[in-house]
Structures are given as structure tokens and as C-alpha cells.
Amino acid sequence: MQNGAKYNSGTKWWSAGPVQALFKVKSSGSLIASGIVTVLSREWGYSFSHFDVDCSAGSEQVAALSLAADSNITRLTGNYTAGANTVTSTSPSFTVTLTIGDTTQSLGGVSKLYKGTISWTGAARLSEVIQALQWLCHEDSNGTVGGVSGWNYRKLNSAYTDVLAAPFGQFAGGRWFTAQGWWVDPASLHSSDIQAYQLISHDGTTVTPPNVISVSAGNLAVGDYILVGKDDGSGGFNTTTGITSTGTAGATTVTLSGAPASDVPTGAGYIRIAGNAHSYTGISGTTVSGLSPAVPTGGYSGAATWFPYIDKSISSGSSASSGTFNYGSDFTARVRVRQGGGGSPIVPFETTFGVTSSGGSVNAIRNLDA
Amino acid sequence: MTITVDWANKLVLSDASLTDIVAVHARLRDLEDDAGGIIYQQTHTWKALDLGGGAFFYQLDLINGYQWKFPTPGNYTMTGNLNGAIVPVAGVYIERKTSAAYSTTAIGGSGPSASDIADAVWAKVLS
Numbered sequence: 001m002q003n004g005a006k007y008n009s010g011t012k013w014w015s016a017g018p019v020q021a022l023f024k025v026k027s028s029g030s031l032i033a034s035g036i037v038t039v040l041s042r043e044w045g046y047s048f049s050h051f052d053v054d055c056s057a058g059s060e061q062v063a064a065l066s067l068a069a070d071s072n073i074t075r076l077t078g079n080y081t082a083g084a085n086t087v088t089s090t091s092p093s094f095t096v097t098l099t100i101g102d103t104t105q106s107l108g109g110v111s112k113l114y115k116g117t118i119s120w121t122g123a124a125r126l127s128e129v130i131q132a133l134q135w136l137c138h139e140d141s142n143g144t145v146g147g148v149s150g151w152n153y154r155k156l157n158s159a160y161t162d163v164l165a166a167p168f169g170q171f172a173g174g175r176w177f178t179a180q181g182w183w184v185d186p187a188s189l190h191s192s193d194i195q196a197y198q199l200i201s202h203d204g205t206t207v208t209p210p211n212v213i214s215v216s217a218g219n220l221a222v223g224d225y226i227l228v229g230k231d232d233g234s235g236g237f238n239t240t241t242g243i244t245s246t247g248t249a250g251a252t253t254v255t256l257s258g259a260p261a262s263d264v265p266t267g268a269g270y271i272r273i274a275g276n277a278h279s280y281t282g283i284s285g286t287t288v289s290g291l292s293p294a295v296p297t298g299g300y301s302g303a304a305t306w307f308p309y310i311d312k313s314i315s316s317g318s319s320a321s322s323g324t325f326n327y328g329s330d331f332t333a334r335v336r337v338r339q340g341g342g343g344s345p346i347v348p349f350e351t352t353f354g355v356t357s358s359g360g361s362v363n364a365i366r367n368l369d370a
Numbered sequence: 371m372t373i374t375v376d377w378a379n380k381l382v383l384s385d386a387s388l389t390d391i392v393a394v395h396a397r398l399r400d401l402e403d404d405a406g407g408i409i410y411q412q413t414h415t416w417k418a419l420d421l422g423g424g425a426f427f428y429q430l431d432l433i434n435g436y437q438w439k440f441p442t443p444g445n446y447t448m449t450g451n452l453n454g455a456i457v458p459v460a461g462v463y464i465e466r467k468t469s470a471a472y473s474t475t476a477i478g479g480s481g482p483s484a485s486d487i488a489d490a491v492w493a494k495v496l497s
Contacts, residue, residue, distance in 0.1 A: 225403045235411060235434075277405040311405070336408050340399025348402060348412040369399065369416055 001040055001152060003033040025055040039063035042139040042151055044077045046070055047165040050154070066164070072171050073131055080135040082143025082150060087136040094122035096132050100146040100156075105183050108210035108326060109262035112201030114183035115156045116146070118168070123190045126176045126197060133168040156181035157202070180204065210262070210326035213359035215309050215333055218319045220364055224339045224346075226320055228310040228362075231334040231352050239306040245273045245288070246302060247295040254300060256286040260307060263331075265323030270311035274303035277311050309333065327357050337364040345369045373397045377410040381439045381457060382432065384446075391428045391450030414454070422493070423486035429453065440464065 001007060007023065014021060025035045035056025041049045047070045051063040081088050085098040099117040106112075120129055136143045141150035154162050160180040163169055169179040178184060180200040186209075189197075199207045217226055232238040241261070247254030254273065260266075266283045271291075281290025309322035337349040347369040353362045373394060374383045388394050395416050401407045411434040419427035432438070432454030440446050443461025451468050 225405065225408050227408045237409065239409075272409070275406065275409065313405075338399070338403035338408055338412075340401075340403045341396060345396070345399055347416075348399075350412070370418065 001038040002036075004152075006151075007037070023055060025058075031056050037063075039065065040139070040151070041065045041067050042137060043067075044135065044138045044140075045073050048134070048137065048167070049164045050162075070134075070165075072127065073134065075128075075131050075135075077135065077138070077140070080132055082136050082141055084144050085146065087132045087143055087150075089124070089128060089132050092122065092124055092128055094120050094124040094128065094132075096120040096129055096136075098145060103183055107186075107199065107207050109328075110201075110205070110207050112203065112205055112207060114199070115181035115202055117183045117185055118178075119185035119188045121188070123188070125190050126193045127171065127174075130166070130168065130171040130176055134166055137167045155179060211357050212324045213327045213355070213357065214322045214324045215355055215360040215362075216319060216321040217310060217335055217337070217361065218363045219366060220314045220318050220320060220337065221339065221344065221346075221366070222314055222316060223344070224314040224337050224364070226310050226312060226314065226335065226337050226364075227308055228322065228333055228335045229306070229308040231332040233332075237306075237308070237334055239272070239304070241306045243305045244302040245271075245300045245305045247273075247291070247300045249295050249297050249299040251295045251299075252291045253287055253289045254291060254295060256283075256288060256305065257302070259286055261328075262326045263328045264307045265309075265325040267323045269323040269325075270308045271305060272308060272311065273300055273305050277308075279312070310335075327359075330354060330356050333360055333362075335362050335364075340369075373401075375401050375407065375410075375413065375436075376439075377407065380434070380436045382413060382436055382454075383439050383441055385440075385442055387447040387449070388438075388452055389447060389449040391430055391452055394450075394452065395428075395430050421490045423489050425486050425490045 002023065023037050025032055025037065035054060037053045037055050039051050039053060046067045049065040049067045051065055053061045053063045055061050079090050085100065086095055088095040097119050099119070102113060102115060103117055104111060104113050135141060136145065136150045137153050139151050143150040145153040153167050155167065156179065163179045167179060168182065169177050174196055176197040178197055178199050181202050182199065184197055184199060194212060195209045197209065201207055215228055217228060220226060230238040242258070243260060244257040245254040260283060264283065268279065268281050271278050271280055271288060276296065278291045278293060280288045310320050312320060314320060332352050333355050334352050335350065339346050347367040349364045351362065353360050372385045375381070375398070376383055382398065398413045402412055413434070413436045414430050414432050417429040421427055429451040430453065437455045437457050439457040440459060440462045443459065445463045447465045447467060449467045456464060
């Protein structure tokens with residue numbers, strides 16, 4: 001490639017193997033593109049490489065390329081079509097879309113600036129997505145990335161380091177080491193790939209997806225009330241969060257005084273406000289939505305708040321699970337299971353159990369209490 | 371009889387005499403399994419020793435620092451093995467009646483007959 005275009009209009013004039021060729025780098029006494037000739041090796045089925053050769057001094061210069069058969073490539077080149085910031089796979093069927101532009105995103109509690117977003121349809125596996133992106137950058141690609149021809153695309157920002165073998169990041173050991181600056185839309189991920197990638201933010205920070213876990217309890221019965229939360233080390237629950245809630249009577253949203261800890265479920269979960277038990281459907285920033293029951297009469301104003309993992313009466317089934325949350329570090333959870341009054345009263349069950357990177361579970365022991 | 375629990379101060383409050391130990395137990399367990407009660411430690415342990423013939427020996431022991439309290443001045447009776455400290459209240463007089471072997475209840479049945487009791491006593495004496 002010279003001066004932004006394929007040399008000789010892209011027509012190869014050499015045979016396989018090491019190439020020795022003569023390039024015109026000066027015209028009418030002026031260097032063409034400062035005498036730089038870029039040699040790209042982007043053949044489908046092989047790892048990519050490129051080298052900027054400074055030919056301004058003339059003579060013979062070496063373009064050092066390194067490539068090998070790419071075992072990640074399992075599809076034929078005809079499987080893909082590309083466009084502006086898109087590439088579509090026929091089998092499996094999905095489309096990858098690249099959105100160029102600043103975006104600040106949080107992953108695993110790490111909020112960082114990224115310069116572009118990769119998203120795709122069909123919950124395609126990463127092993128397929130990286131092939132599509134590699135195709136977008138291969139020698140015959142007709143797609144573009146941020147206005148740059150795919151076959152010539154190197155990186156999202158000139159300050160970044162090239163990833164020679166794969167401009168969108170290498171895929172190794174089932175893990176996608178995404179090129180710097182790209183944010184991967186979590187909503188696009190296949191459920192088996194939730195943790196199978198890592199990012200490098202614009203400022204160069206490596207960001208890895210959180211380990212998402214949950215806690216569960218079994219051997220429950222209809223009519224039980226179960227409460228699971230962090231143990232306070234002295235026979236009770238750790239209800240000290242430093243967070244308060246404010247909301248008006250009848251509302252199904254409350255505003256927290258601060259963002260909850262990273263190990264609080266941000267999907268569906270449970271919250272205690274001024275001692276009152278509520279479930280919620282989601283937390284975004286400091287807003288808790290989908291509160292049930294709604295904020296009681298009188299509302300909440302700076303009401304003490306904490307987040308049990310399970311806090312419910314069992315109405316069906318024999319088990320209960322928390323919402324998923326990010327694993328931060330091991331902790332001890334406390335569980336209480338009680339059923340008094342009518343039905344089949346049991347001796348109150350209470351114990352502690354460990355929550356690790358694999359989550360935690362416990363089975364209630366049911367002894368008749370009559 | 372209305373029994374409530376002042377969870378924060380660990381007090382079991384009653385506005386009337388406590389004469390049915392089984393009912394007291396059931397009421398406390400019912401309060402403990404509510405959303406408001408489960409956050410707190412359990413109030414008591416419970417023993418129900420089957421003496422045969424429909425007779426039971428019941429015992430309720432307050433634990434975890436809970437205490438009995440009759441907040442309204444008056445005369446009260448605590449019948450059965452309702453163990454636990456009582457918080458003194460001015461004008462409150464309490465007679466505690468504990469049974470060595472059994473007590474009766476209106477919860478869950480009609481209680482032992484006189485014959486059952488006699489048989490149980492004989493069995494105890496002869497054992």
C-alpha cells in the first residue's frame with residue numbers, strides 16, 4: 001500500500017513466498033507519502049501483519065512480516081459481506097455493527113472512556129464474531145471502519161499500539177483480547193461468553209468482566225420466610241451500607257444517596273428501606289426501580305438502606321435464589337429460615353455459609369417445632 | 371391476650387396474663403417469621419416433651435437477651451414454664467405458676483383427660 005491506496009491497484013504481481021519488488025517512491029523530485037510503503041499481509045486464514053517501510057533513502061529495505069495459519073478461522077471467505085462499519089455473517093446468521101464515538105461505560109465497577117462500540121445480533125459466539133471482524137480487515141474486504149478501508153484498518157486511535165495479527169484484538173484460549181478503545185456491548189454477548197473477553201480502555205487500563213455469581217437456598221417449603229444477607233460477625237446481618245433512600249409515597253422508584261456496592265444485584269433484587277422489605281427490578285446508578293411494594297405512606301427521606309440477597313416469603317417451590325451480582329471477594333452470608341403460626345412450623349433455622357467466586361448455597365434444616 | 375415484640379429493645383410485651391404457653395409460643399414464632407421479625411434474632415427455644423396419653427411437658431425459654439414485660443400496671447399471671455427475666459414496671463404484679471410435669475392448652479387439642487394425667491403420674495412414680 002502506498003499513499004492510502006493499494007499499490008498496482010491491488011493486483012498481485014508476485015508469486016507465493018518472499019517478495020522482492022521495486023517501488024516508485026519519488027515523483028518529480030518529491031517523495032510519495034514521505035517515501036513510506038506499507039506492506040500488509042492480510043490473507044484469509046492466516047494471522048495478519050503489516051510493516052511500514054521507509055523507502056525514502058532508496059536502496060533495498062526490508063518489510064518484516066510475521067504470519068501463521070490462523071486456527072481461529074473456520075469459515076470460508078464467502079461467508080461474509082461487509083459495509084460501512086458492518087460485517088454480516090451468513091452462517092451463523094448475525095451482523096456486527098461498529099459504532100465509532102466516545103462512550104463511557106462501566107464494567108465490573110470500572111468506569112472508563114472507550115472510543116467505539118462493537119455490538120452484534122443473534123447472540124453470536126465470540127469465536128464467530130472475531131472471524132467476522134477479521135474478515136472485515138482481510139485483503140479483499142469491501143467494508144470500512146470509521147471511514148478507513150477494512151483491508152487497511154489498523155486501530156481505533158492513532159495513539160494506540162497496533163495489534164498486527166488481528167486489528168480488533170486476538171482470540172486465544174477461548175478469550176478475546178479486544179483491541180484498545182473498543183467497548184463490547186454486553187447485551188450482544190452469548191450467555192457462555194459473559195466473561196470470555198477483556199477490554200483495554202482509552203487510557204490503557206485493562207478491564208475484565210466481573211465474575212457474576214448468586215446465592216441460593218434449598219429445602220424450603222411454602223410459607224417459609226427466608227432472609228439471606230451478609231453476616232455482621234456477631235450473630236446478625238450487616239446492614240451498614242452508609243446508603244439512604246428517598247422516595248415519595250406510592251412511588252415505585254427511590255433514589256439512593258450513593259451508588260450501591262459492586263456486589264449488589266443491579267438486576268432484580270431485594271432492598272430494605274427503614275426496615276421495610278421491598279423487591280426491585282433494577283438499579284441504575286442511584287435509582288432503584290420497580291419497587292414492590294411501593295413506597296409506603298409518609299415516603300422515605302434519608303431512610304437507612306441495605307441490600308439482602310434473598311428476602312421473601314416462599315409462595316411456591318422449594319428453593320430461592322438471589323439476583324446475580326458481581327463477585328468482589330469472599331464473604332460470609334447469614335441465612336434465616338422461619339415458619340411459625342399455621343402450616344408446619346419449624347424450629348427457626350439459622351446458619352452462616354461462605355460465598356466465594358462460585359457463589360454460595362445452603363440447605364435449610366427442617367425440624368418440627370410444635 | 372395480645373403479645374407483641376419490641377424487637378429493638380428485645381422485649382416480649384403482653385397486655386394480659388399468659389396462661390396458655392403453647393399459644394404464647396405460637397404467637398412468638400408467628401411474629402418471628404414476618405418480614406419485620408426475621409431481621410431480628412429468635413426470641414425463644416421450645417420444648418414439648420411427650421408424656422404419653424396426650425400429656426405434654428412444655429417449656430419456653432427466652433434467649434438472645436429477650437425479656438418479658440407487662441407495660442400496663444395491673445395484676446398478671448404467667449402459667450407454665452415461661453422462663454426468662456421480667457422487666458420491672460411500677461404497679462405491675464405478676465404471679466408465676468410453673469408446672470413440674472405438664473400443662474394444658476387449647477391449641478392443637480383438648481388437652482389430657484384426668485385419667486391420662488393419673489396414668490402419667492403413676493408411670494412417673496413407678497419409673
